[in-house]
Amino acid sequence: MRVTTTVNGEPYDVDDVWEGESLLYMLRERMGLPGSKNACEQGECGSCTVYVDGLPACACLVAAGQAQGHEIITVEGLTIDDELHPVQQAFIEAGAVQCGFCTPGLIVQTHDLLQRDPHPDDAEIREALAGNLCRCTGYEKILDAVRLAAERLDTVSGAQP
């Protein structure tokens, strides 16, 4: 089937989509957007997190056909004028990236958190990231990255998450 959707602000017509395939598969294998990672295909790890109409979702559990007419934003779409988003920059600087497999999902989820709540406390950060697993970092550096991103977004005027 054909799926017509908007990804990172660009309209796409994607052909030959299998009716049972996930949005994650369509993004990675048919649209050349491999930023969202496939690690579990069952909603447990969060590495495939993308925005669907402004709400983070596991792309592995969204049917490709459900993206028809909707707006998707992936980690690739968060850069501003080809510059890394402050959340992305903070993950690098805080050492929150080791193998990097969980990172795209964590970045989208953190981006959403800071948009809704610019000053989250640690409990709120943990709750927001409860659906994102990282097997490398032990999470401490990830918490550091979120706090750093929150600080930066707060001080950099005009930087909208």
Next chain:
Amino acid sequence: MEFLAPTTWADALAVRQEHPDALALTGGTDVMVEINFDMRRPPALLDLTGVRELSDWSRDGDVVRLGAGVTYTRVIEELGDVLPGLAMAARTVGSPQIRNRGTVGGNLGAASPAGDSHPPLLAGGAEVELASVEGTRTVPIEEFYTGVKQHAGRPDELISAILVRSPSGPQQFSKIGTRNAMVISVSAFGLALHPDEQRIGTGIGSAAPTPRRAVEAESFLSSALDDLGLWESRGALPDSLTREFGDRVKAAASPIDDVRGTAAYRLHSLAVMARRTLTWAWADYAGGIT
């Protein structure tokens, strides 16, 4: 496979009638796991996310009508006061990403004994609205679950809504799991005080082939509260009463041993959760919080 995506409720019912073997799809948080893992290959998917009517909720006098496609995130954000027990349960579901897509209607459609919506819906005395081109009917929630992952909906029907009375008293929900997030319950319990009817509502999760009420425990407690004049006095509950209630809730369960927990642990935890949720709810009632 076909992908059927009606955009009106009338079309959805017509498509359902034509394709009784199509698998309904809302949030996809159960369906897509099964498809990704090749556990299911339905001839068609019937995507209901384009049907706006399903994602609305409304209040008609005393009754809240929750569309089958309302997500957990919206239950938490919009219905915390209106359906407190269900909102408490919704907060424990999966992760933010799962709650943004997963729906109460999907939880009913899956009819898993471990589904977290079931205990509060049982305790609250909900009804499930089922619809087909022939018409609409409502089924009392305790008659909805017909077996392990089986429910009373026919192949030509869809779940349109859940009907729940606004609470007349406090509600509580408790769930046991191995961590605080992303966890299928080992056991769960929902409790509702219905002071207007001087009645107690209960719902047991993950401790029987289907979600179920603890009917005998409900009537035991309701009449004990009556005998002691506690509905009116809002006085302290005797410890012996909360303990007896816990034991009777436990007696209503018939759990199994599985990877998430043993039957013995499930029984023990149910008695504890029943006692605790009653204590919490009664403290609210005594303090005049409804």
